[in-house]
Amino acid sequence: MGVIHGDLMTLNIGPQHPSTHGVLRLKVKTDGEIISEVEPIIGYLHRCFEKHCENVTYDQVIPYTDRCDYIASMNNNFGYAVTIEALMEIKVPERVEYIRIIVAELNRIASHLLALGTYGLDVGAFTPFLYMFRDRERILDLFETLCGARLLYNYIWVGGLSHDLPRDFVESVFSFLDYFEPKIEEYNELLTYNKIFIERTADIGVLPPEVAISFGVTGPNLRGSGVKWDIRKDDPYSIYDKFDYDIPIGAGEMGTVGDCWDRYYVRMVEMKESAKIIRQALKGLPAGDVHQALPKKIRPPKGSIYKRTESPRGDLAYYIVSDGSPIPYRLKMRSPAFTALSVLGEISQGWMMSDVIAILGSLDIVLGEIDR
Amino acid sequence: MYKYFNNIFVAISSILKGMSITWRHMINIRKGNVTLQYPEERWPRPERDIGFDLDSYNVIRSRLHVDIDDCIGCLKCERVCPVQCIKIVTTKAETKGEDLPDIGHTGITSNGTKKALIVSRFDIDMSECCYCNLCVYPCPEECIYMTGGPNSHKHPIDYEFSQYDRNDLIYKFAKDVDDEKISKYVSKKIK
Numbered sequence A: 001m002g003v004i005h006g007d008l009m010t011l012n013i014g015p016q017h018p019s020t021h022g023v024l025r026l027k028v029k030t031d032g033e034i035i036s037e038v039e040p041i042i043g044y045l046h047r048c049f050e051k052h053c054e055n056v057t058y059d060q061v062i063p064y065t066d067r068c069d070y071i072a073s074m075n076n077n078f079g080y081a082v083t084i085e086a087l088m089e090i091k092v093p094e095r096v097e098y099i100r101i102i103v104a105e106l107n108r109i110a111s112h113l114l115a116l117g118t119y120g121l122d123v124g125a126f127t128p129f130l131y132m133f134r135d136r137e138r139i140l141d142l143f144e145t146l147c148g149a150r151l152l153y154n155y156i157w158v159g160g161l162s163h164d165l166p167r168d169f170v171e172s173v174f175s176f177l178d179y180f181e182p183k184i185e186e187y188n189e190l191l192t193y194n195k196i197f198i199e200r201t202a203d204i205g206v207l208p209p210e211v212a213i214s215f216g217v218t219g220p221n222l223r224g225s226g227v228k229w230d231i232r233k234d235d236p237y238s239i240y241d242k243f244d245y246d247i248p249i250g251a252g253e254m255g256t257v258g259d260c261w262d263r264y265y266v267r268m269v270e271m272k273e274s275a276k277i278i279r280q281a282l283k284g285l286p287a288g289d290v291h292q293a294l295p296k297k298i299r300p301p302k303g304s305i306y307k308r309t310e311s312p313r314g315d316l317a318y319y320i321v322s323d324g325s326p327i328p329y330r331l332k333m334r335s336p337a338f339t340a341l342s343v344l345g346e347i348s349q350g351w352m353m354s355d356v357i358a359i360l361g362s363l364d365i366v367l368g369e370i371d372r
Numbered sequence B: 001m002y003k004y005f006n007n008i009f010v011a012i013s014s015i016l017k018g019m020s021i022t023w024r025h026m027i028n029i030r031k032g033n034v035t036l037q038y039p040e041e042r043w044p045r046p047e048r049d050i051g052f053d054l055d056s057y058n059v060i061r062s063r064l065h066v067d068i069d070d071c072i073g074c075l076k077c078e079r080v081c082p083v084q085c086i087k088i089v090t091t092k093a094e095t096k097g098e099d100l101p102d103i104g105h106t107g108i109t110s111n112g113t114k115k116a117l118i119v120s121r122f123d124i125d126m127s128e129c130c131y132c133n134l135c136v137y138p139c140p141e142e143c144i145y146m147t148g149g150p151n152s153h154k155h156p157i158d159y160e161f162s163q164y165d166r167n168d169l170i171y172k173f174a175k176d177v178d179d180e181k182i183s184k185y186v187s188k189k190i191k
């Protein structure tokens, strides 16, 4: 008996839908319950980030970078600061480098917790979401004592930080890590090795490494496909080469290499590695003045620069053209979530309707960054 | 057949494992570990007077407040704001550093700076503000700040301010006097 093909039905998911993680519209062509085409339609959160940056001075750009990937603002600040510093050839003090890495890795944990928690929610597990949000809350509290804000920090400035660590910050981070590391085992028991979760994610939405590379997918999504590529190791910026940590890659433990479960699990292991980096950085934290290298006026020389950093979602890069004035001539941001979303249409063909949600969740996109 | 039953067994046992974790947490429940009834109860704000090496830094994000008597009208905060939500209008006063009680102008700030400008308009649109704190750092008189926290001796914390009308979110800090009165004290030289 042959397969009977009916007419394709067009179905819209979003723009307001709980599992699109923002305002995203998916135009889905379905054949029964089988997906034959997915077209993501973006732009609902467009705020003219790049154009706007051409009208404000270099230090005023930082609050705007916060609002691109609002889940991991520290990493956005970090990438921007590193780029301008490379253009202006500023050498920042050792203490600043250490503090930057501590906050960036803390924010990576917070971002992964949100990604994993909402992923559980997408595939129908409610409890882990609450557990992970509870722990993310503790990181946000740490940031609140650090700079007053919970999500949009404006903390890492070009040439330094807005201010030094508060008293007892190091101890509170240590006690957070002591609390947090055993919790990863708990998440594993609760969600990672849950049979229903594995059935929903293993072997689903396999992203082969060649496809990932040709689409420019980076970060945990690429590593989930078994490619060991991490800017922190392969093109080290700041002082990431001083620390000892591993880059987890997907091994197809529950199914095929590059399936949803692998992408999920890479993030889980990455949190452990981030905790490792934070511990080393806290132990080596030198004394110093965080304002020492702050430039009086940010006026980079004529020229352009492209610099990439590893945000929780992958290769976050800034391209900046300077004409010697205090205002950027052109600023382009390479957003890792954008490339991750572009691969969705490719890998969700032939899967069921409910699998598209699982695949989308496993790509961990942030629409604020895609639309900018 | 074996695989079928094995799958069922694994599914049930992993569910039970998850359930046991939730039960363990439920038994260990403590006070303060549960949902807060928000408007009546609140999370304690993180301790603010933790002290930095540079005490003048203010790390709280809440409503902005300006001690207008201290403001010298230097426009530094207006220039640094990335969204241009601070609007200041100043005029040059005839006399420098003198009190003008008629229009509620103080001549000398609490830091001892003599004021040369009359601030006739100082509006902050809090609906546009992105709480980036950039305006707080450059102020030479430390008179623009976010309320509460390290500044609670100056102004109590205010982070839940809602209004029915958007225009009510524009906070006006300048003394409410009409332009005619001010014009009496404006320096004639610049005209």
Ligand code: SF4
Residues within 6 Å of the ligand: B064, B080, B081, B082, B083, B084, B085, B086, B124, B128, B129, B130, B131, B132, B133, B134, B135, B136
């Ligand atoms: S906090 Fe930022 S956005 Fe708000 S008034 Fe100050 S500079 Fe402007």
Ligand code: SF4
Residues within 6 Å of the ligand: B066, B070, B071, B072, B073, B074, B075, B076, B077, B078, B088, B138, B139, B140, B141, B142, B143, B144
């Ligand atoms: S920076 Fe301070 S003194 Fe200057 S205009 Fe603003 S509030 Fe007034």
